[in-house]
Amino acid sequence: MGQYRCHVFVCTFGPWCSRDGDTGEIVKRLKQAAAAAGLKGQVRINKAGCLNQCGHGPMVVVYPQDRWYAGVSPEDAVELVQAELIEGRPLDRLLYHAPPGDNKDLSRYPPELVAAEQAKKSD
Numbered sequence: 818m819g820q821y822r823c824h825v826f827v828c829t830f831g832p833w834c835s836r837d838g839d840t841g842e843i844v845k846r847l848k849q850a851a852a853a854a855g856l857k858g859q860v861r862i863n864k865a866g867c868l869n870q871c872g873h874g875p876m877v878v879v880y881p882q883d884r885w886y887a888g889v890s891p892e893d894a895v896e897l898v899q900a901e902l903i904e905g906r907p908l909d910r911l912l913y914h915a916p917p918g919d920n921k922d923l924s925r926y927p928p929e930l931v932a933a934e935q936a937k938k939s940d
């Protein structure tokens with residue numbers, strides 16, 4: 818038995834998901850919805866770095882279920898908490914389907930932006 822029944826990670830510090838949506842607001846609303854459901858102390862909702870699924874964000878992952886969500890918006894937070902943390906089921910409409918491992922796809926971003934981010938990494 819671990820410390821928490823469930824752990825939710827929101828890619829907040831990665832370079833791309835925060836361009837795809839308001840990841841800080843997603844975290845805030847997930848926490849609010851979990852607290853409103855009386856789940857404080859039972860589940861953890863954390864900001865995370867890049868989850869190596871860039872280009873599909875904002876990305877959210879729920880453990881130990883190992884269920885991944887793509888294109889999450891702040892407006893999805895209440896529904897996600899209801900499904901995953903209260904009912905223990907996936908929120909099908911946002912489920913991320915990809916092969917195991919890294920699945921970066923930066924083709925949706927301007928090439929100059931991708932080049933600038935990659936240059937930062939090589940500094």
Ligand code: FES
Pocket residue numbers: 828829830831832833834835866867868869870871872874876
């Ligand atoms: S920036 Fe979010 S998965 Fe990489």
